[in-house]
Amino acid sequence: MSDPYPGRPPRGTGGAAAGDRRSLLERLVDFISPGPETTAELMATLADAEQRELIAPESRAMLEGVIRMADLTAGDVMVASPRMDLLDIDAPYEELLHAVIDTAHSRFPVYEGKRENIIGILLAKDLLKLQRAPELNLRTLLRPAVFVPESKNLNELLRDFRSNRNHLAIVIDEFGRTAGLITIEDVLEEIVGEIEDEFDEKGGESDIYTLADGSQRVAGDAAIEAVNEAFGLQLPDDEFDTIGGYVADQLGRVPRRGESVDIGNLRFTVMLTRGGAVRWFKVSRAESTAATEA
Numbered sequence: 001m002s003d004p005y006p007g008r009p010p011r012g013t014g015g016a017a018a019g020d021r022r023s024l025l026e027r028l029v030d031f032i033s034p035g036p037e038t039t040a041e042l043m044a045t046l047a048d049a050e051q052r053e054l055i056a057p058e059s060r061a062m063l064e065g066v067i068r069m070a071d072l073t074a075g076d077v078m079v080a081s082p083r084m085d086l087l088d089i090d091a092p093y094e095e096l097l098h099a100v101i102d103t104a105h106s107r108f109p110v111y112e113g114k115r116e117n118i119i120g121i122l123l124a125k126d127l128l129k130l131q132r133a134p135e136l137n138l139r140t141l142l143r144p145a146v147f148v149p150e151s152k153n154l155n156e157l158l159r160d161f162r163s164n165r166n167h168l169a170i171v172i173d174e175f176g177r178t179a180g181l182i183t184i185e186d187v188l189e190e191i192v193g194e195i196e197d198e199f200d201e202k203g204g205e206s207d208i209y210t211l212a213d214g215s216q217r218v219a220g221d222a223a224i225e226a227v228n229e230a231f232g233l234q235l236p237d238d239e240f241d242t243i244g245g246y247v248a249d250q251l252g253r254v255p256r257r258g259e260s261v262d263i264g265n266l267r268f269t270v271m272l273t274r275g276g277a278v279r280w281f282k283v284s285r286a287e288s289t290a291a292t293e294a
Contacts, residue, residue: 039067065191072190074157075150076272078171078180080217082209086111087122089138093130096138100124107168109181110142116178118170121145145170150179158187217271220244220278231283233264243268244278254278262286 043064050060085103087096089112100108108122120142130136146169148157161167161184173179207222208230218227221244224237240246247261247268248254255261255278260269271280 042067062191069154069158069187069190072154072272073150074148074152074154074169074171074182075179077154077186077190078150078182079186080180080209081115081178084109084115084178084181086115086118088112089119093134096127100127107183109145109168109170110138118145118178121168147172148182150174154187154190157182158184161187215282215284218243218268218281218283220273220281231264231266233266235263243281247278247281 046055046060046063049055050057055063085099085105085108087099087108087110089110091099106124108124109118110120110122111117112119120139121144122138122142126141129141130138146160146164146166148160148169148171150171150173152171157169161169167184169182170178171180171182207219207226208216210216216230218230221242224235224240224243224246227233227243228235228237235243235246240249247263250261250263251259254273255270257270257273260267262268265286267284267286269282269284270278271282273279
């Protein structure tokens with residue numbers, strides 16, 4: 001026999017609760033103590049879940065990475081233009097091969113004339129085709145370059161990488177100039193932490209370089225000795241190995257993104273943190289010094 005009231009919920013249950021299988025106690029708890037409404041509250045909830053051993057520390061770190069990534073852009077994570085390993089389209093084959101072997105990357109932006117003029121991407125494996133068929137033109141081996149603005153959100157960029165099956169993009173600034181490059185590995189590292197392989201190297205002069213506005217970008221793991229030499233400082237290098245460790249000691253904690261510390265006549269501003277440590281500082285003259293000189 002058909003139900004004369006097909007729209008009526010089953011007897012003994014309320015219409016509002018028909019699709020809610022939680023107990024009355026669970027719904028009452030949610031009403032009294034609602035879930036987190038801000039990012040900070042959500043982070044605190046994750047920390048509490050870790051303390052209660054509901055999630056592992058590694059899981060908490062990755063979840064926090066996903067949350068923080070929503071506020072990051074390609075410009076925050078990119079490898080800046082001065083540090084890019086590029087190939088010259090007009091370079092001889094032997095020179096190109098040596099560059100590929102020395103840097104050990106799998107993909108290379110290729111330029112023509114000047115470094116700003118990126119004309120395509122060369123896969124290292126494609127370069128080997130020239131060895132077997134020297135008559136091939138290198139230009140025919142290039143893959144199209146993908147260009148993204150510095151303001152591109154990392155969540156959107158990761159979605160584009162996955163849908164377009166690209167692993168590398170050229171980052172351009174507001175004037176259309178090459179600002180740097182970013183890879184899918186750079187984006188994933190914001191979630192899972194630093195991904196290192198046998199080819200990764202630390203230290204060296206590339207930890208400190210000049211930006212377009214005249215300020216400097218300094219790696220958090222740059223040696224104190226290198227920072228002293230670059231900026232004419234006299235920071236103690238017997239207690240701290242890196243500038244990131246020194247700044248954290250001055251603050252009494254690991255600084256957050258956007259925080260600044262004045263050292264001498266310089267201001268060290270945190271550009272990016274990762275894995276509980278500073279990845280990049282932006283170094284400029286302190287405002288007080290600039291005002292005095294003016």
